[in-house]
Amino acid sequence: MATSGFDIKGTDLDAFWMPFTANRQYKSAPRLLVEADGMYYKDINGNEVLDGTAGLWCCNAGHSRKKVSEAVSHQISRMDFAPTFQMGHPLPFELASRLSKMTPAPLNRVFFTNSGSESVDTALKIALAYHRANGQPTRTRFIGREMGYHGVGFGGISVGGIGNNRKTFSGQLLAGVDHLPHTLDLDRNAFSRGLPEHGVERAEALEHLVTLHGAENIAAVIVEPLSGSAGVILPPKGT
Numbered sequence: 001m002a003t004s005g006f007d008i009k010g011t012d013l014d015a016f017w018m019p020f021t022a023n024r025q026y027k028s029a030p031r032l033l034v035e036a037d038g039m040y041y042k043d044i045n046g047n048e049v050l051d052g053t054a055g056l057w058c059c060n061a062g063h064s065r066k067k068v069s070e071a072v073s074h075q076i077s078r079m080d081f082a083p084t085f086q087m088g089h090p091l092p093f094e095l096a097s098r099l100s101k102m103t104p105a106p107l108n109r110v111f112f113t114n115s116g117s118e119s120v121d122t123a124l125k126i127a128l129a130y131h132r133a134n135g136q137p138t139r140t141r142f143i144g145r146e147m148g149y150h151g152v153g154f155g156g157i158s159v160g161g162i163g164n165n166r167k168t169f170s171g172q173l174l175a176g177v178d179h180l181p182h183t184l185d186l187d188r189n190a191f192s193r194g195l196p197e198h199g200v201e202r203a204e205a206l207e208h209l210v211t212l213h214g215a216e217n218i219a220a221v222i223v224e225p226l227s228g229s230a231g232v233i234l235p236p237k238g239t
């Protein structure tokens, strides 16, 4: 029995199919985290592990913050869930209203989702629905970027530009998607201090695609301001 009180000897590790993980290799020597405090995890054997990525970029305020756990525990003991189909709860309205004050105009409506993948697929749908409702139903094409990561839904991998995420589903992705070139340019930008000098001209590809397809057929362009999953790729100066 490990010091944590967890015992995995009788657990069928194969039952949990882990995403973005070499499952056989991982399960032959599992690294199990069982506690967290501030910026450290503790593994099943009691070793401290520095959490250099804030969970998966989702625990940026630090782990096990008392204020956060008290707020969650207070809410869950009062009401664990309320539907948002035709009904509601005051707090999402308050949160949306506070967020809309932080975002620049005209970003003043909030649609809550459970993940980035769901957010991206929803954003693509909202773009299509918006143009249709706005009397421009021909605006259906999307433009993403090579090496971009937009999650694992069909929409997200379609506009995303990571070959390994796409190739298994080739031919089944969203139709009418083009990709801008990525901005990784090691020959010219390696070891740059601050934003890299070279590559602003790659943004011109957008103009070419607009000329090729016609703006009236393009629904949206989706790019990460700072590419993060296919390597952290800083945008060149001027983009």
Ligand SMILES: Cc1ncc(COP(=O)(O)O)c(C=O)c1O
Pocket (backbone or CB within 6 Å): 114, 115, 116, 117, 118, 120, 149, 150, 151, 152, 224, 228, 229
């Ligand atoms: C830009 C971007 N879009 C979408 C996603 C997908 O988010 P999730 O892993 O929550 O589905 C990520 C995740 O890192 C992301 O960085």
